[in-house]
Amino acid sequence: xxxxQPQSVREAxxxxxxxxxxxxxxxxxxxxxxxxxxxxxxxxIDLGKIPQLKMIRETEGYLEIGSMATFAEMGNNELIYKQxxxxxxxxHTMGSPQIRNQATIGGNLGNCSPAADGLxxxxxLGAEVHLVSGNGDEVIALESLLSRTPLLAQDTLIQGFRxxxxxxxxGFAKLGRRRALAIARLSVAxxxxxxxxxxxxxxxxxxAVGRRAFLSEALNQDLxxxxxxxxxxxxxxxxxxxxxxxxxxTRASAxxxxxxxxxxxxxxxxxxxxxxxSNA
Amino acid sequence: MNTNVVGxxxxxxxxxxxxxxQSKFPADVNLPDQLYGVVVRSPYPHARVxxxxxxxxxxxxxxxxVLTAKDVPHNSHGVLFRDQxxxxxxxxxxxxxxxxxxxxxxxxxxxxxxxxxxxxEVLPAVFDAEQAMLPEALPLHPxxxxxxxxxxxPIRRGTMEDGWALADVVIENEYNTQHVDxxxxxxxxxxxxxxxxxxxxxxxxxxxxxxxxxxxxxxxGLRFSQVQVKTLAVGGAFGGREDISLQIIAxxxxxxxxxxxxxxxxxxxxxxxxxxxxxxxMYYKTGATKDGKLVAMEAKIVGDAGAYASWSxxxxxxxxxxxxxxxxxxxxxxxxxxxxxxxxYAGAMRGFGAAQTVLAYESQMDLLAKALGISxxxxxxxxxxxxxxxxxxxxxxxxxxxxxxxxxKIAPYLQKGDGIL
Amino acid sequence: MMDIKLMxxxxxxxxxxEPSERLLDVLRTRLGLMGTKEGCGEGECGACxxxxxxxxxxxxxxxxxxANGSEITTIEGVGNRRKPHPVQKAFVEVGAVQCxxxxxxxxxxxxxxxDKKSKPSDDEISVAMSGNLCRCTxxxxxxxxxxxxxxxxN
Numbered sequence: 001x002x003x004x005q006p007q008s009v010r011e012a013x014x015x016x017x018x019x020x021x022x023x024x025x026x027x028x029x030x031x032x033x034x035x036x037x038x039x040x041x042x043x044x045i046d047l048g049k050i051p052q053l054k055m056i057r058e059t060e061g062y063l064e065i066g067s068m069a070t071f072a073e074m075g076n077n078e079l080i081y082k083q084x085x086x087x088x089x090x091x092h093t094m095g096s097p098q099i100r101n102q103a104t105i106g107g108n109l110g111n112c113s114p115a116a117d118g119l120x121x122x123x124x125l126g127a128e129v130h131l132v133s134g135n136g137d138e139v140i141a142l143e144s145l146l147s148r149t150p151l152l153a154q155d156t157l158i159q160g161f162r163x164x165x166x167x168x169x170x171g172f173a174k175l176g177r178r179r180a181l182a183i184a185r186l187s188v189a190x191x192x193x194x195x196x197x198x199x200x201x202x203x204x205x206x207x208a209v210g211r212r213a214f215l216s217e218a219l220n221q222d223l224x225x226x227x228x229x230x231x232x233x234x235x236x237x238x239x240x241x242x243x244x245x246x247x248x249x250t251r252a253s254a255x256x257x258x259x260x261x262x263x264x265x266x267x268x269x270x271x272x273x274x275x276x277x278s279n280a
Numbered sequence: 281m282n283t284n285v286v287g288x289x290x291x292x293x294x295x296x297x298x299x300x301x302q303s304k305f306p307a308d309v310n311l312p313d314q315l316y317g318v319v320v321r322s323p324y325p326h327a328r329v330x331x332x333x334x335x336x337x338x339x340x341x342x343x344x345x346v347l348t349a350k351d352v353p354h355n356s357h358g359v360l361f362r363d364q365x366x367x368x369x370x371x372x373x374x375x376x377x378x379x380x381x382x383x384x385x386x387x388x389x390x391x392x393x394x395x396x397x398x399x400x401e402v403l404p405a406v407f408d409a410e411q412a413m414l415p416e417a418l419p420l421h422p423x424x425x426x427x428x429x430x431x432x433x434p435i436r437r438g439t440m441e442d443g444w445a446l447a448d449v450v451i452e453n454e455y456n457t458q459h460v461d462x463x464x465x466x467x468x469x470x471x472x473x474x475x476x477x478x479x480x481x482x483x484x485x486x487x488x489x490x491x492x493x494x495x496x497x498x499x500x501g502l503r504f505s506q507v508q509v510k511t512l513a514v515g516g517a518f519g520g521r522e523d524i525s526l527q528i529i530a531x532x533x534x535x536x537x538x539x540x541x542x543x544x545x546x547x548x549x550x551x552x553x554x555x556x557x558x559x560x561x562m563y564y565k566t567g568a569t570k571d572g573k574l575v576a577m578e579a580k581i582v583g584d585a586g587a588y589a590s591w592s593x594x595x596x597x598x599x600x601x602x603x604x605x606x607x608x609x610x611x612x613x614x615x616x617x618x619x620x621x622x623x624x625y626a627g628a629m630r631g632f633g634a635a636q637t638v639l640a641y642e643s644q645m646d647l648l649a650k651a652l653g654i655s656x657x658x659x660x661x662x663x664x665x666x667x668x669x670x671x672x673x674x675x676x677x678x679x680x681x682x683x684x685x686x687x688x689k690i691a692p693y694l695q696k697g698d699g700i701l
Numbered sequence: 702m703m704d705i706k707l708m709x710x711x712x713x714x715x716x717x718x719e720p721s722e723r724l725l726d727v728l729r730t731r732l733g734l735m736g737t738k739e740g741c742g743e744g745e746c747g748a749c750x751x752x753x754x755x756x757x758x759x760x761x762x763x764x765x766x767x768a769n770g771s772e773i774t775t776i777e778g779v780g781n782r783r784k785p786h787p788v789q790k791a792f793v794e795v796g797a798v799q800c801x802x803x804x805x806x807x808x809x810x811x812x813x814x815x816d817k818k819s820k821p822s823d824d825e826i827s828v829a830m831s832g833n834l835c836r837c838t839x840x841x842x843x844x845x846x847x848x849x850x851x852x853x854x855n
Contacts (some may be wrong), residue, residue, distance in 0.1 A: 001719070001720050003703050003720030003766050004719070005766070005769065005787025024764075024767070027762060027767060028744060028759075028762045029761060031723065031762050031763065031764055032742075032743050032744065032761075032762075034721060035742065035761075044720060044764075044766075045765075046766065046767055048767055049770075069797070072756070082751060095744070096744075096747065096831055097757055097810065097828065097830075097831065097832045098744070098747060098750055098757045098758050098759045098804050098810075098832040099744055099759065099762070099832065100757075101756040101757060101758050102758045102759070102762060102763060155787075167844060179831070179838060180828075180831030180832060181831070181832060194708060285706075289796070291793060291794070292793070292796060292798060294798075295792065295793040295796075295798035296782065296793060296800070297784075297801075298798050298801030298805075299776075299780075299785070299788075299789040299792050299793055299798060299804055299805075299808055300736070300776065300779075300780065300781060300782070300785075300789065301734075301735070301736020301737070301775070301776030301777055301804075301805040302736070303801050304735070305738070305802060307738075307739070308729075308735035342792045462836075463833065463836055464800070464802075464836055465738075465740045465746060465748060465800065465802040465803055465835070465836045466738070466740065466800070466802040469741075489712050513800070513801060513802075514800055515801070515802035516799075516800040516802060516836045516837055517800075518836070546742060547740070547741045547742055547743070667787070685739070
């Protein structure tokens with residue numbers, strides 16, 4: 001097996017075009033798959049030495065996160081705490097400290113496990129993905145990217161994500177078998193835009209209830225333009241249960257997750273930061 | 281006798297080596313020129329091995345040998361009965377070792393293990409202990425027992441008719457527990473070699489070095505004095521290192537090749553290869569008077585021993601003896617069984633059969649209390665063992681039984697709960 | 702094969718390795734640093750924890766090549782009998798050591814926490830230690846030992 005450690009995105013994409021190499025992000029999934037023989041790459045392109053990919057910054061109207069930002073780095077970032085709270089919360093419940101120090105948000109998308117913790121928050125926050133390949137740059141909504149199969153061509157690198165700063169409040173909750181080191185059995189990210197007492201937009205994304213995390217458009221239509229109160233929450237719970245029922249069909253986990261999602265949805269709503277900055 | 285240390289804080293001497301990372305666990309020891317052994321395990325729960333073709337594995341560069349059942353001088357071991365093969369030609373559970381590859385590196389050994397071709401005649405398997413007890417079930421160890429019932433322990437006290445006649449409330453239920461793996465943190469590992477005396481030296485983590493020594497000697501046809509077992513840092517056991525795991529297989533490879541042999545289980549192999557806690561199905565019928573006094577209990581406990589006996593007899597004996605819990609019951613009928621199935625074999629694990637029955641007898645106590653309209657604490661205070669109590673087996677308890685003190689201490693915490701107590 | 706440079710316990714190494722080799726295997730088999738343990742091989746147990754550039758990682762999930770150019774601390778680089786690290790001293794004093802297989806990883810997670818924050822809260826200690834499993838279930842004493850080390854050390 002060959003191993004490349006490029007210093008720039010351009011160099012990385014060039015190597016990918018001329019070899020049958022796979023991109024290596026943090027490696028917490030890929031190294032394990034290599035060890036068990038599930039994946040046998042001919043060559044690896046280690047993205048760990050490209051400083052540009054680690055950046056987290058605010059630009060005009062966007063929060064930009066490089067694909068090699070680790071969950072620990074995102075979880076310690078003030079911008080993410082304030083502007084992408086759902087993602088910040090996901091960073092603190094994902095894996096263990098050791099995994100969070102190594103695993104990256106780009107790797108989370110690249111591996112795209114059904115239970116990937118980072119994807120529901122990014123979906124709810126309306127994130128776009130910046131891809132780079134031999135054909136040049138492409139910026140695509142994460143939601144659209146997740147409907148592609150295969151997700152990414154071999155020579156396509158995930159440069160990063162950008163989240164439009166539209167003043168959404170967001171929250172995240174996950175159901176795992178224990179608090180640390182648990183793979184999500186179910187995760188819910190919610191982002192809402194509020195105008196006075198009115199919810200003007202609602203974006204709910206679910207993880208671990210299908211092949212990939214997804215955003216529910218129907219929920220947005222049913223819950224937008226209404227006043228936030230108990231009845232609204234109850235309506236949300238009902239709708240999210242319906243979505244889980246439809247998504248899981250006759251799967252063995254369906255009866256359990258259908259019930260569990262109501263609690264996880266409520267927890268996600270409870271996890272929003274209030275105006276004062278502390279948790280509601 | 282000096283009892284100064286009782287109740288005082290004592291520094292654990294081996295702790296220093298452990299905090300510095302110096303303590304040697306069996307995976308940490310190596311010898312020059314060692315071979316690496318990897319076991320080929322059965323994917324079937326019940327099968328006869330018809331044929332094994334080792335040519336492809338042997339052709340791989342770096343493979344030194346592939347051993348199978350025919351290479352084991354005395355192909356059996358076990359803590360109570362020698363009912364477990366070192367390398368199986370008749371498979372009774374998924375994970376039974378069928379062949380072992382010895383190679384120059386661990387990677388080569390793992391690759392070669394995949395090249396060993398085994399032809400199995402797959403046989404019908406039984407996974408439910410009660411089904412395995414039925415007369416038509418195929419016996420898994422006919423040489424040991426004519427049926428799959430390895431053990432039956434009956435306990436009788438008083439007269440059941442009298443007991444039930446006195447009972448104002450009777451609760452009857454079925455309780456089930458599941459397999460549990462010890463998941464000791466250090467997977468099994470062994471270093472085996474023939475030393476300058478010609479003696480077999482086996483370095484491993486074990487709960488039972490002198491027994492390992494006897495079983496290695498027996499299987500390889502050596503004298504006890506020719507086998508030395510060195511227990512290195514154990515890395516957790518909880519009962520799971522009482523049975524032999526890789527010890528004999530590594531020693532066999534070392535004896536055959538006259539080279540040091542290193543074997544190390546992955547976590548997955550560890551799950552496949554060692555014993556489990558017995559799953560138990562427990563049928564309980566318990567009666568009490570309206571004053572809350574226990575008067576009768578009938579229990580049938582079926583323990584799933586899995587493919588091999590291991591400690592099943594002792595475990596199910598303990599289940600029977602502890603079946604009433606710490607409560608006085610004058611009329612008792614208990615039947616405890618250990619039954620062979622094609623499940624992973626069950627053996628020693630923390631509590632050794634006493635842990636499973638707690639679920640049944642304590643649940644019965646809660647349900648009786650509920651039916652009688654008294655608190656769960658009250659029914660226990662009315663019935664628990666005291667000095668002078670007689671147990672179901674007729675033992676008169678004479679020592680210290682401070683259960684009342686224990687209950688008194690926890691009572692305030694229980695009452696703070698959700699009102700059950 | 703490829704060449705990598707590692708600084709392990711303040712000692713520089715240049716190694717010729719296979720790119721597929723895990724950091725865990727390089728530390729154990731090439732450098733003979735047996736204090737780093739493999740318990741599960743999939744990032745669940747934390748027995749293989751080492752500190753890479755000031756961060757704890759599971760060395761079973763990191764390729765040695767990824768650590769090229771990094772500074773690594775293994776248990777062998779943390780204190781000795783003459784001068785034990787406060788965490789090591791506290792683990793022994795409190796009785797936070799049973800079978801000892803999780804201990805090196807536990808000590809490294811605790812040391813790294815205290816390096817970053819000398820007086821962590823109980824919650825911060827729990828989170829910092831949450832990636833290390835102890836099957837002897839001595840967690841209470843382990844957390845107490847970290848607390849004690851934070852009071853006595855630093």
